[in-house]
Amino acid sequence: MTRTTQPVRSLFLIAAIAVTGLVVAACGGSGGSSSSSAAESSAMPGGGGSAECSDTALQAPTTDAASTGGFGMLANDGQPVPAGTTVDAASVRSLCDSGWALAAANVTPPGGQMTAAVFLFEAEGEFWVPKSVADTCASGVPAALKAAGCQFVK
Numbered sequence: 001m002t003r004t005t006q007p008v009r010s011l012f013l014i015a016a017i018a019v020t021g022l023v024v025a026a027c028g029g030s031g032g033s034s035s036s037s038a039a040e041s042s043a044m045p046g047g048g049g050s051a052e053c054s055d056t057a058l059q060a061p062t063t064d065a066a067s068t069g070g071f072g073m074l075a076n077d078g079q080p081v082p083a084g085t086t087v088d089a090a091s092v093r094s095l096c097d098s099g100w101a102l103a104a105a106n107v108t109p110p111g112g113q114m115t116a117a118v119f120l121f122e123a124e125g126e127f128w129v130p131k132s133v134a135d136t137c138a139s140g141v142p143a144a145l146k147a148a149g150c151q152f153v154k
Contacts, residue, residue, distance in 0.1 A: 049123035053096035065130035073133040075116040084110040097142040102149040
């Protein structure tokens with residue numbers, strides 16, 4: 001494992017544990033066929049449009065949102081991702097539910113050190129539109145994504 005993947009691996013370990021807990025709780029611990037794994041969810045289209053939900057499909061929207069700034073949340077301090085932040089596109093990992101996507105990636109803020117960040121997107125047609133993590137976590141994000149991505153909001 002290289003040092004550059006450590007922030008996202010840690011973030012997704014936390015997210016995977018949270019999502020697994022939700023799936024087990026929702027299914028009552030049974031192995032019913034109505035549950036799906038996080039890996040299956042990331043390959044399925046979002047429910048709010050025809051936007052493809054995959055790590056690759058979310059690389060460009062995540063990179064654009066980080067560059068613009070104001071979208072995303074830094075995992076190390078819970079602050080919004082500042083404008084001019086760069087993304088290690090190969091580190092983008094996604095999870096989707098009901099037309100929403102959570103993407104986590106290794107990012108480097110201007111003049112800062114690499115850290116993990118989370119981004120929330122809503123499907124509008126075939127496009128992923130970035131949403132404010134702080135605002136969206138307070139209102140309308142699906143429970144699975146809220147558990148996985150909103151724990152950093154301060």
